[in-house]
Amino acid sequence: MAFAPSKGKKHLDRSELKLRITSLMDVMTIMLLFLLKTYSVSGALMKPAEGVELPTSTVMQEPVKVLSLIIAPDGLYEDVSIDQRRLIEDVPALNDDNAIDLGNLYAYLTRVQERNRYLGREEKRVLTIQGDKTIPYRWILKIINTCSAAGFEKIDFVVYKESKYRG
Amino acid sequence: MAFRPSLKKKRQFEEAEANITPVMNLMCVLIPMLLSTAKFVDLALLEYMPPIIQETDQTAGGGAGESGGIGDLLELRVNIAYDALEVSIFNQVEGENYSSIPLRPDGAYDFEALRSKLVDIKERIVGPPISQSESINPETGQLEVVNQYKYPDADQVRISAEGDIPLQVLIKTLDVSREYKDSRGVFQPLFPMPALGQFQ
Numbered sequence: 001m002a003f004a005p006s007k008g009k010k011h012l013d014r015s016e017l018k019l020r021i022t023s024l025m026d027v028m029t030i031m032l033l034f035l036l037k038t039y040s041v042s043g044a045l046m047k048p049a050e051g052v053e054l055p056t057s058t059v060m061q062e063p064v065k066v067l068s069l070i071i072a073p074d075g076l077y078e079d080v081s082i083d084q085r086r087l088i089e090d091v092p093a094l095n096d097d098n099a100i101d102l103g104n105l106y107a108y109l110t111r112v113q114e115r116n117r118y119l120g121r122e123e124k125r126v127l128t129i130q131g132d133k134t135i136p137y138r139w140i141l142k143i144i145n146t147c148s149a150a151g152f153e154k155i156d157f158v159v160y161k162e163s164k165y166r167g
Numbered sequence: 168m169a170f171r172p173s174l175k176k177k178r179q180f181e182e183a184e185a186n187i188t189p190v191m192n193l194m195c196v197l198i199p200m201l202l203s204t205a206k207f208v209d210l211a212l213l214e215y216m217p218p219i220i221q222e223t224d225q226t227a228g229g230g231a232g233e234s235g236g237i238g239d240l241l242e243l244r245v246n247i248a249y250d251a252l253e254v255s256i257f258n259q260v261e262g263e264n265y266s267s268i269p270l271r272p273d274g275a276y277d278f279e280a281l282r283s284k285l286v287d288i289k290e291r292i293v294g295p296p297i298s299q300s301e302s303i304n305p306e307t308g309q310l311e312v313v314n315q316y317k318y319p320d321a322d323q324v325r326i327s328a329e330g331d332i333p334l335q336v337l338i339k340t341l342d343v344s345r346e347y348k349d350s351r352g353v354f355q356p357l358f359p360m361p362a363l364g365q366f367q
Contacts, residue, residue: 025187028194035201046210054210055335058342061212071334128212133335137247137328137366140337144363148217156212159338 046158047082048130055133057159066124066156067112069105071131071139076105079130094139101146109150125153213338218362241318243288243358245281245344246366247328247336252281256288258318276336282343285324285357289347293321324358327366337363 046063048054049070068079069088076094077085089102109127116123127147131140147155242257252268268280296314304311316322324344328337344358 021187021191025191025194028191028198031198032194032201035198035205038205038207039201048208048210055338057211057213057338059211059213059345061214063210063212131334133338134333136330137332137334137337138330140334141363141365144215144217153216155215155217157215157334157338159211159213161209161211 046128048158049077049079049085050083052130052132053134054130054158054160056162057157058162059159060161063128063156063158067127068158069127069129069143071129071135071143073132073134076102076139076143078108094142097138100142101149102142105143105146106150109147109152113151125151126156127152127154128156128158130158213341215341215361215363239318240320241293241323242320242325243323244325244327244367245285245340247276247326247332247340248366249329249332252276252278252340254281254284254288256292276339278339278343281340282347282357285344286347289321289357293318322356322358323360323362325362325364327364329366 046065046068049072051074052070052072070077070079070085075087075091076089078088080086088104088108093099093102093104113123129143144155240258244253244255244257246253246255250270253265254268255265257264266284268277268284271277293316296316298315300313300315301310302313303309326337326340326344328340341361344361345356346354346359347357349355
């Protein structure tokens with residue numbers, strides 16, 4: 001005996017199925033607008049160092065690429081490249097209350113300046129510091145003291161931008 | 168006599184659909200390109216210019232008191248202690264020359280109160296500029312108008328903190344002391360030349 005035809009198949013519309021991409025277009029348009037808002041022509045000149053959570057500030061000045069130091073909770077580093085850094089001062093040296101300056105940092109900064117002079121590069125007495133927001137003031141003061149003694153006239157702290165118009 | 172039905176009436180209108188495939192193609196190219204150039208983290212630089220160290224100066228900053236006799240200077244200091252923000256005017260012998268801003272009930276520093284205090288000092292004690300001069304900014308090379316105040320160090324504040332105060336608190340203090348929003352909603356410089364020093 002033949003089975004009775006399924007009731008579902010009876011009403012099956014065999015017309016051509018079309019993919020509805022209107023909702024996909026909506027998503028794409030919203031994404032496009034969002035990405036256009038965050039579009040940067042200059043690109044990122046600086047990348048936050050790994051393991052360092054930067055403080056926030058209301059300053060508006062754009063970062064520039066100059067000599068850069070990283071103050072992580074486990075020491076002071078030279079920012080060699082995006083994924084590479086070299087230890088300059090360890091935690092005991094930074095915590096040492098008997099010393100005002102940092103010997104290794106002073107030697108490093110002097111070496112950098114001498115190398116720039118030797119290569120005939122323009123002498124920029126500016127450096128940037130990427131400091132973790134939890135590092136203590138005594139470290140900052142010591143590092144600034146040493147940089148100042150080595151002849152650096154401007155020290156820029158790298159921060160996350162926060163709107164000053166809020167509130 | 169009845170008119171013959173129009174031939175146009177027999178024409179069947181098909182539902183017109185826009186072909187959005189080329190637009191989709193464009194989107195598929197644009198979105199990866201914009202994703203690669205998007206800046207999700209906005210970084211900025213907070214400038215600090217350490218004052219020139221002099222041999223007689225015991226502190227790291229030491230910029231506030233060199234330009235004249237002590238009698239001419241304001242000598243404004245902000246100390247970040249563990250339990251309060253202390254504002255003192257060393258040259259002010261009369262009236263209120265010291266105030267301590269305690270922590271808020273939630274344990275955070277009261278930066279709004281600090282801002283109010285500094286604005287009050289700027290408006291009441293420093294007062295409006297007595298003259299203006301023009302000078303060329305060595306960095307930008309542009310002519311700038313510089314305000315001259317009653318005190319030569321009216322732009323300066325010496326900030327110091329106890330040893331374990333974190334960087335975020337220092338940055339916030341520098342932000343607060345740099346500028347303020349006046350009654351018209353315009354940002355005005357407050358004490359834009361900080362000098363960091365030892366806690367006293």
